[in-house]
Amino acid sequence: xxxxASPATPTLVMVFAxxxxxxxxxxxxQQPYGSLVDLMTRVAARAGLTLLWQEPWARxxxxxxxDAGRQPxxxxxxxxxxxxxxxxKFTEPLGxxxxxxxxxxxxxxxxxxxxxLDSLLARPDLVFGFSDGSWxxxxxxxxxxxxxxxxxxxxxxxxxxxxxxAGLSTLVAMVHRGRIDYxxxxxxxxxxILAERHIPPADLRAIPAPGSGPSQPGRVxxxxxxxxxxxxxxxxxxxxxARLPLAED
Numbered sequence: 001x002x003x004x005a006s007p008a009t010p011t012l013v014m015v016f017a018x019x020x021x022x023x024x025x026x027x028x029x030q031q032p033y034g035s036l037v038d039l040m041t042r043v044a045a046r047a048g049l050t051l052l053w054q055e056p057w058a059r060x061x062x063x064x065x066x067d068a069g070r071q072p073x074x075x076x077x078x079x080x081x082x083x084x085x086x087x088x089k090f091t092e093p094l095g096x097x098x099x100x101x102x103x104x105x106x107x108x109x110x111x112x113x114x115x116x117l118d119s120l121l122a123r124p125d126l127v128f129g130f131s132d133g134s135w136x137x138x139x140x141x142x143x144x145x146x147x148x149x150x151x152x153x154x155x156x157x158x159x160x161x162x163x164x165x166a167g168l169s170t171l172v173a174m175v176h177r178g179r180i181d182y183x184x185x186x187x188x189x190x191x192x193i194l195a196e197r198h199i200p201p202a203d204l205r206a207i208p209a210p211g212s213g214p215s216q217p218g219r220v221x222x223x224x225x226x227x228x229x230x231x232x233x234x235x236x237x238x239x240x241x242a243r244l245p246l247a248e249d
Contacts, residue, residue: 012049012230014040015066015073017059017133020169020196022189023076025056035192039094039241040076040220046237049230058165059133065223072226077218079135084221091220091234098186100213101206103175111182117212120182121160129162129171129180135214136184137163169193176203184212 016032018024023036032053044051057065066073067087080090102120104111110126120126121140130136141161157163162180164170171183172193185193187206194201220234 010049010230011052012044013052013054013071013073015054015057015062015075017062017075017131017167018056019077019167020193022192023167030055036077036094036218043094043220043234043237043241046240047230047233049233059131060165063133066221067223069223069225072223072230074220074222074226076220078221079214080216080219080221081135081138081214083138087224089222089224089226089228089231091222091231092238093217093219094238095217096188097215097217098213099188100184100209100211101187101190102182102209102212103172103185103190104182104205104207105175105178106203106205108181115207117184117209124160126181127160127162129164129174129183131167131171132163132165169196172199172204173197184209186213 014032016023019036020034022034023032024034025032041051062075066075077094078084078088078090084090102115102117111120117140121128128140130141141157141163144158162174164174164180168183168185168189171180172185172190174180175183176197176199185206190201190206193199194204222231
């Protein structure tokens, strides 16, 4: 939300679903933390915006409220998809393109050396884990549910699909524990997630899966009621930030 009473440093209301380890919520300080928060804080400072972070929301609620557009809201690190492009406003990418991999347990003998995502999705004995409301939900789960729909009643997920109301870190941990058999992960996030979850890298296997996820990196996604000038200011700040080396690079 842009506070017109303080045009020098307008306030931007940020809503988010937690994405450990890069986007987390400290319940003691009631503030977010993580590398994505640090990046967004720098971008906002360059854009002359003050960030007002809300407590974490479920992804489904986040999408619903942004879609309703009752007030200007922005969310961090969302992929631009054809469907979302008609419903929300997006900034330029926040970073480099993701490197998608299929993550499986290293000792799972049911999964061959070079499976494709389509071949795994077709197997009823293997469970695919995905975040509720994510691009994976939109791309791989909901179209299948729509095909099975015969009336107006809700259609349940297939038995070999596990809907999770959490982010990549939780999905990685679920693969490791055997709660799900595979998921899609950006390889660039793997080291941080494994370290955070204390998972030995040798326990898991990453299989290249180019084209399985969005080819574009995450962006700031805002409700359509967000002023175009705010998007422009964010884009200019993102471009300026991209010219500087990141502290962790």
